[in-house]
Amino acid sequence: MVGLRHAGNPRIPDTTVRRLPVYLRVLSELSGRQQEVTSAELAERTGYSSEQIRKDFAYFGALGTRGVGYRVDLLQRQIRSILGLDRPIPAAVIGAGNLGTALARYSILQDRDIQVVALFDVDPRRVGTDIEGVKVYPTEELPAVVRQLGIRMAIVAVPPEAAQAVVDAAVRAGVTAFLNFSPVKLQAPRHVHIQNIDLSLELQSLAYYVSARSLP
Amino acid sequence: MVGLRHAGNPRIPDTTVRRLPVYLRVLSELSGRQQEVTSAELAERTGYSSEQIRKDFAYFGALGTRGVGYRVDLLQRQIRSILGLDRPIPAAVIGAGNLGTALARYSILQDRDIQVVALFDVDPRRVGTDIEGVKVYPTEELPAVVRQLGIRMAIVAVPPEAAQAVVDAAVRAGVTAFLNFSPVKLQAPRHVHIQNIDLSLELQSLAYYVSARSLP
Incomplete structure (x- = not known):
């Protein structure tokens, strides 16, 4: 099946792309139970507004029928295709320390769409071992x-001072998408997408809810 | 210093709260180098629009001076106070496996605002050990x-089947804010805030950038 976006569709905004897996999860809960779903039902289950949902779906040409909604199976296929799933x-998981090991193990055991096929580490004690059957290679390879x-x-789950070098090497070898857990701003060519998970920022915004709601 | 929001300020929307630590990081880079900053400069450094930034700051009463902008030190103090920092x-870090250990270590070494003072685990081999000097207690305590x-x-960095029980226990003991890494939807009373980091959703949305940009 050829991805719909390759047929000349306009590029989908990043904010919409981030909501697509959430729709996919809800649709997978619904599939087998019902054939159609309205934007109102999806709104209730995702927390996004019906207007937002209809707008998101319109980017890839999914148009609901008034009073009936969207076909669950078709919508699932369309979203999976859009996402390239x-x-x-x-x-790959780069860095096989505690974080890299945890992320690799989680992904290997839980995720069928993304297949972790290699880990990399500079520590000779880790190289040659395996995580749930997936081999740890030396970073130089x-x-x-x-x-x-x-x-x-x-x-990317390496110490901050090592992150840019491994990303540079991976980009040169053809990697175009990174999930970065290192607390550092990475540079990459325009065709490369880097999604950052920054624990400090998460914890600092979480602090608001500690003090705001726990005071009398 | 009494938090500004305790003086009868309206509640700040979650989306604004999530941007506040990003402003704080940029302000900390600027401080010492310049005394004032305009919303246009902040826009350039954060990627948010000037309008969004002025609107965010207005929630806690920070008003810039036309042509001059905001005072860097004052804005830093206001945002830190709003966030309760x-x-x-x-x-606490609940779960001292690979992920919990990595998160605790990162937070202990990198973060001065959030102090990890305890880890919890059910595994007797982990209980009694320490991570960078912070003790691992049995979860029952x-x-x-x-x-x-x-x-x-x-x-929260425990297996999904254990997550709800530890959250329930922590809520009863007074915890009001959670950063949840377990791939499960947690239930909690209304006064409790749960921020989820879901690796599957992150990787699925990242998949879009693999296929969309790497095809000729």
Whole structure:
């Protein structure tokens, strides 16, 4: 199945892209139970507004029928296709310390769409071991292994001072999407997408809810 | 210094709260170098629009001067106070496996605002050990330790099937804010805030950028 966006669809905004997996999760809960779903039902289950949902779906040409809504199976297929999840995506975890190991294990055991096929680490004690059957390679072999296994996505879980160098090497070898857990702003060419998870920012915004709601 | 929001300010929307730590980071980079900053400069450094920034700041009464902007030091103090960061916040990490250990270590070493003062785990081999000097307690002692150390914030890094029970226990002991890494939807009373980091959703939305941008 050819991704719909490759047929000349306009580019979908990042904010819409981030909501698509949430729709997918709700649709997967609904599938088998009902054939159609309205934007109002999706709004109740996702917390987004009906208007937002209809607008998001219109980006890839999914138009609901008034009073009936959207076909659950069709919508699932469309969203999976838009996201490129119609076939498994080979991914790497760079850094096999506590965080990298936890992320790799989680992804290997829970995720069928993203397949972690390699980990990388500089520590000789970790190299050659495996996490749930997936091998830890030396970081110096990253370019060769990325090319060989066709890896296009990477999770970055190395110390901040090492992050830019591993991203540079991975980009040169063909990786175009990164999930970065290192607390550092990474540079990359325009065609590369870096999504950052910054624990400090998360905890600082969470602090608001500690003090705001726990005072009498 | 009394938090500004306690003086009868309207509640700040969640979306604004999530931007406040980003402003704080930029202001901290600017402080010492310049005394004032315009919303246009902040827009350039954060990626948010000037209109959005002025609107965010107006929630807590920070009004810029036309052509001059905002005072960097004052704005920093106001945002820290709004977030409740004017004194350290004692926090716990629940689950001392790979993920919990990595998160605790990161937070202990990098974060001065949030102080991880305890970890909890059910595994007797982990209980009694320490992570960077912070003790791992048995999960059954969570209520007592949370009360004793005045813990109000917790990072949840336990297997999904254990998450709801530890959150229930922590809420009863007084925790009001959670950062949840378990892939499960947690229930909590209305006064409790739960921020979820869901690796599957992050990776699925990231998949869009693999296929969309790497095809010719």
